[in-house]
Amino acid sequence: MPALLFEIGCEELPAGACREARGQLPALVQSKLGVDPSRVLISPRRIAFLVDELPDLSEPVWLKGPPTSAPPQAREGFARRHSVSPDDLVERDGFLGALVAPEALEERLASIVRGIAFGKTMVWRAGGIRFPRPIRWLLAKLDSETLRVEIPDVPSGAVTYGHRFTHGEFDVPDAGAYLGLLRNADVEPDADERERRIRGGLDAIGEWSDPLRKLDEVLYMVESVRVLPGEFDERFLALPRRVIDTAMQSHQRYFPLEGNRFAFVANGGEPETVTAGNRQVLENRLADAEFTFERDRRVGIEGLESRLSQITFFQGAGSFIDKTERVVDLVRKLGGGEASLEAARLAKADQAAELVREYPDLEGHIGAEYARLAGYPEAVSAAIDEQYLPDGQDAPLPGTEGGKVLSAADKIDTLHVSFGLGHKPTGSRDPYGLRRAAIGLCRLADEGGLTVPRDLLRDDVRDFVEERLESLLDVPVEFVRAARRSAMTELGGVAWLARQLAELPDDRLGPIHTVYTRAARLAGDAEGDVDPALLAEPAELALAQALQGTDLSVVAARSPQAFAAAADLAPVVERFFEDVLVMAEDSAIRANRLALLAQVRDEVGRLGDFSQIPR
């Protein structure tokens, strides 16, 4: 069987497009050619694949039609659509089908070009096809035969191109020769091989790091791998380390090493020349950061803080000074200590820092550095540093108490302000990151053990935040919904209770559930006090007494005793229902018995709204 090579030659593709092509090609080739590609080769200038043994594609294709039992009209219609005689339909597995000439290989290849779904595409010729960057050539070889693949305005021939500057155009005599010839032309089209070489090269240079995860991108930024070491002037080590690392990674995609060393991946050039140039570029960036850093430092964190009145936090919610005052107040309400209060006062100062304007991702971190430089205690700096954590579903929480309190206060304020102004997230639109803030708050309370009083949150914000628990906790949602209507006074407790309820064994949950739902159903919305003088039947006296001795509010202190105590009510309540006629003719007695059941409902209801839990 012959070998097939197909290459789509492009102008430099974005890394994201390369990944999309790499992800989709195997299935696409399988669906168009009925065979898995032996190799998928992706680099910035080419999307290619090889099939070592291409099966015979010249056999007619059987297209499934109506079942054999279908009326003649259906057969005739199907046959007409495929331009065959109804008599020529062929049966397989109870269906009639038409045998039609297969699509030519060239057409299948063209449909592969059109079949890759890219997120972002462009047009380079009016009326032409869309692709992430212009396609400049196509190369298709079936062994030594050259196939012409029709894509408008794109030449299809027997040539490919090597490294953009060291090797030009060359002939590919047959499919099998492609890979070797490309490698001779200074191109490594296999992304895995490039990654192996990049990692190997970096390892050979030293302890490298990749905090912003650039390697996946760098992999698709070169066709030829040259890993080079570099150094920058040691005077820049006076800059905060995160600033240095971000300057290296965010735009330049360098890999930081210890001290003043770095490594980077080039696509060509003389190592000495290229290294000197890259060093210069990095030093220019660091000098720019140094200049900005010095200007901020001269102003100092107190000075920056005093500028906050001029910076709007949110249209309708005042300046960052107003935000600061609200956050300080919330920190106090969350029980924050001296360090947390000091941190809250300084937390937003870096919003006035020029360095934050340059490196917005380093907000908080830069403020912390400036607080350190001004001699504030480490607890204060650390809290400022951690105020935006956790910034994602799996991101780490603040490590310090101050950081947790400050982070929670900041999130609560953002949620309150946004909801107050009517900016509730809708559908997938959440421009102010309120879902993330709410999830962060839940995690601080639950995983972080921070006490967040539920009554600190306005009603709509509390609902929004607690709804996040439904997806955050690994517990069926009905338990979370039940726990949200409990007597828990703090957010973390709701999460704790939801888990407890979900883990209760059936013989414990069952009786509590029954007690609650029966009492609640019968009591309806009854309220009011029980008059002991009207209690006559032994069973109702026993229930009143049992209730007297039961205090399920201990659940708020996360006491598992509460479940045992609630379960203890079950036999008493059961006896009550057996022995006592609630709907007594005497209306006073009836009301009194309903009030007694309402007490049961309310007492057991401290553990949650069990009617949310289907049984």
Place this chain on the structure above:
Amino acid sequence: MAAVNFQDMIRTLEGFWAERGCVLMQPYHTEVGAGTFNPATFLRSLGPAPWRTGYVEPSIRPMDGRYAENPFRFQQFWQYQVLLKPAPDDVLDTYFESLAHLGIDLVRHDVRLVEDDWEAPTLGGWGLGWEVWIDGMEVTQWTYFQQMGGLELDLFPAEITYGLERLALFIQQKRTAFELEWAEGVTWGDVYRENERQWSIYNFEAAPVDVLTRRFGEHEAECKQLIERGIPLPAYDQVLKASHAFNLLDARGAISVTERAAYIGRVRNLARAVAKLYLEEADARAPV
């Protein structure tokens, strides 16, 4: 590599692109943030008529001034802008040839195309392209326009914007822009250092906020009147002037985050209306 000075670099680029059929234009007469705003690019990108041009443009970005204290940030720097409409198939090769023309050895250096898509919210324009790196230094912005003034394009142009200071830093192997040789015996600093200092004072301290706020509204109103009148070219100047007033207000810190979006939207609406009228006008004038 020959250490070509700044003005020779410009002359080399002009000669190179003139030989390739570009109409050599001059900088526009009102402030623009980038050569893209020059009507020779913005308006000429629209419609079915082919067009090739090259010109120097001073990029005026009030926010970026640093009182001449920071040798890497300026409120005015220079671009060499090339627009090829439609983009020829070998346009990248031609661009690389222009670098070779400037004396850059493409084999000794690491020359790369790094994904960088372009979007101009005030112009209602976007395109896909790259920034061009030489040994890690970004020297050119490269874009295939897809939309301009909110309109789909008939022909898809390639826009090549050389950052002249960056390119000169690289070619002349200088550490700061101030040290660049502009002409023999004259540095970039000699020509523009004082300019940076004074304009930074103006942009950040002296530009009158109330006057600029009023002017923004006036330019907007005038633009609308001129659109009504059916003269898109003068109307477009009002877009540029409104856009510059906005940039100055921004530098003065007079625009809050939420107001920003509204201002940008107002400029974009003007740019769209002008683009639409320009096309209608061009159609009307075209021989049947």
